[in-house]
Amino acid sequence: MAGKKQEDAYAPIQRRALLAATGCKQRTSTEALEALTGTIPVDIHLTCRQAQAYLRLSTKHTGNPIYDTITHELTEERRGTPVHLLATRFKELKGELETETVDKECYFDARLPPFSIGRITGSFTPKMNNQCSKEQAKEEIAQLLQSIKQTKTTVVFTDGSSLGNPGPTGCSAVIYEHWGRTEPYTVKKPVAAKSNNYEGELQGLHLALSTLSKRERSEERVLILCDCKAAIENVITTHQVDAYNDLVNNIRQKLHEMKQKRVNIQIEWCPGHMGVAGNELADEQAKLAAEEARNSNMNTVWTRQQALKHIEKQAEERWKRRSELHTTSKHMQKINVQMKKKCKVLGLRSTQIAINQLVSGHTSLNAYRNWIDDTESPNCEACGERESTEHFLYYCPRYESSRRRMYNEVDNIYQELSTREKERRLDIVTLAGMREDLGEETNKKMYKAFSKYIEDTGRFAGED
Numbered sequence: 001m002a003g004k005k006q007e008d009a010y011a012p013i014q015r016r017a018l019l020a021a022t023g024c025k026q027r028t029s030t031e032a033l034e035a036l037t038g039t040i041p042v043d044i045h046l047t048c049r050q051a052q053a054y055l056r057l058s059t060k061h062t063g064n065p066i067y068d069t070i071t072h073e074l075t076e077e078r079r080g081t082p083v084h085l086l087a088t089r090f091k092e093l094k095g096e097l098e099t100e101t102v103d104k105e106c107y108f109d110a111r112l113p114p115f116s117i118g119r120i121t122g123s124f125t126p127k128m129n130n131q132c133s134k135e136q137a138k139e140e141i142a143q144l145l146q147s148i149k150q151t152k153t154t155v156v157f158t159d160g161s162s163l164g165n166p167g168p169t170g171c172s173a174v175i176y177e178h179w180g181r182t183e184p185y186t187v188k189k190p191v192a193a194k195s196n197n198y199e200g201e202l203q204g205l206h207l208a209l210s211t212l213s214k215r216e217r218s219e220e221r222v223l224i225l226c227d228c229k230a231a232i233e234n235v236i237t238t239h240q241v242d243a244y245n246d247l248v249n250n251i252r253q254k255l256h257e258m259k260q261k262r263v264n265i266q267i268e269w270c271p272g273h274m275g276v277a278g279n280e281l282a283d284e285q286a287k288l289a290a291e292e293a294r295n296s297n298m299n300t301v302w303t304r305q306q307a308l309k310h311i312e313k314q315a316e317e318r319w320k321r322r323s324e325l326h327t328t329s330k331h332m333q334k335i336n337v338q339m340k341k342k343c344k345v346l347g348l349r350s351t352q353i354a355i356n357q358l359v360s361g362h363t364s365l366n367a368y369r370n371w372i373d374d375t376e377s378p379n380c381e382a383c384g385e386r387e388s389t390e391h392f393l394y395y396c397p398r399y400e401s402s403r404r405r406m407y408n409e410v411d412n413i414y415q416e417l418s419t420r421e422k423e424r425r426l427d428i429v430t431l432a433g434m435r436e437d438l439g440e441e442t443n444k445k446m447y448k449a450f451s452k453y454i455e456d457t458g459r460f461a462g463e464d
C-alpha cells in the first residue's frame, strides 16, 4: 500500500513536470514550483488519497462483504496493517469529521430479488412534468384538493428549510386529518446545525410518515404534498441514491409498512412559495425548526461526497500551513498566501516563462548568475548596478520608459477599482496577476501590463 516509497517515486516526477511546465530554472525549489502552479505536494496528495480511501472503506454498508473484514482489521491486535495506516492518515486529515456521521454507502445484495420496497411504487402517481409551470401545477393541486373533499382523506404538507443552504436546517409537516373538515396541526423538528435544503425535505417526509404511522389507523387514504421534486423522485423509485441512504431507506421502509396496513398513500409535488396555504404554513414551521437547530450542536450527517471534499480541503490547509512555516524567500511568502492563483496562460509562452522565473526568484539576471557561478559579474550591463530582480523591475534606468508605461497602465487599473493611493501595490505578485484579493479580470489586466513591460525591455528575449 502507498507510503513513503510511493512518495519518493512520485516526487521527482512531479518536480520535473512542474519545471517543464513553468520553464523555471533547475535550482528553483520544489515549494516554489508548487506554489507557482497551485500543485499540491506529492506527500500531502498521497495522504489525502489514503484518508479518502479509509473513508470509503469505513462507510461501507454493513451488508457489504468487505464490512466485516474492515472491522476485523481495525482491531488492536491487527495494528500495523495497511488498513491501520489508512486509518492514521484519516485521523490526520479528518478535522471535525467522524465516520459515524457520514452516510453509509448503499449496498444491495445481489442474491435478493430487486429491491423489495420497489413494489409499493404502484400507489404513487407523481405527475412531475417538468414542462408544467408552477402556475399550472398550483391549479392542478387545487383541483385535486377540491376533488378529495368528498372522500375522507388525510392531507399532509411537508417541507424542509436550510437557512443559508448549507446552514441550520429544520423540517415540518402540516397535517389535515380530514381534509376540508378539520383544522391542521403541525409537527416540526430541527434537523442539524449544518445541512442543506435537500436533507431538510427528506426529513420532512420522514417526519410526516413517522407521525402518521403512530396513529392506529388502517385502510385510510393519505395525500402527501411535498415541494421538492428530487426528494420525491428519490424516495419513490427503486434506484440506489447517492446521498442520505439511511434516511431514504427509512422513508421507503415506512411507506412499505403503511402499505401493509392498507393505507393508500399518494405523494404529489406541490409548487413551493405559490401561496398554497398548507405549503406556506409548512414552510414557516420548517424555518422555525431551522432556527432551533442554529445554536445546537446537532450532529450533521455528511454525505460521502461532502466528506471526501472536506478531506481535500483539510489537505489544502495542511499545505498552506506548511508553506507559511517553511518559506524563507520574500517572493514566495507573498505567493504562498495567495497560493491558489495558478500561473497565467496568456500571451507568449516565453514571456510567461520569464514571469514564472521572476516570481520564483531564479532568473537569468546577472545577480542570479553570479550566485550560481561567481566568475560571472553580478552587475547590470547597462548601468553597472547589481542586477537583481528589484533592479530590473523598479530601478534600472535603461527600462525607464517601458516602466513608466507599465506604471500608468497599473495606475489605470487601480483607478478603475478606486483603490486608495497607499494601497496601490506594485510588488511582483501583483504584477504577475497572482493576487487572490483581486478578481480574475483585474489579475489578467495586471499580467498583461507586466508582460508588455517584459517584452518591451527585451531582457529575457531568446530564452526558453
Ligand SMILES: [Zn+2]
Binding pocket: 380, 381, 382, 383, 384, 385, 387, 391, 395, 396, 397, 398
Ligand atoms: Zn541597470
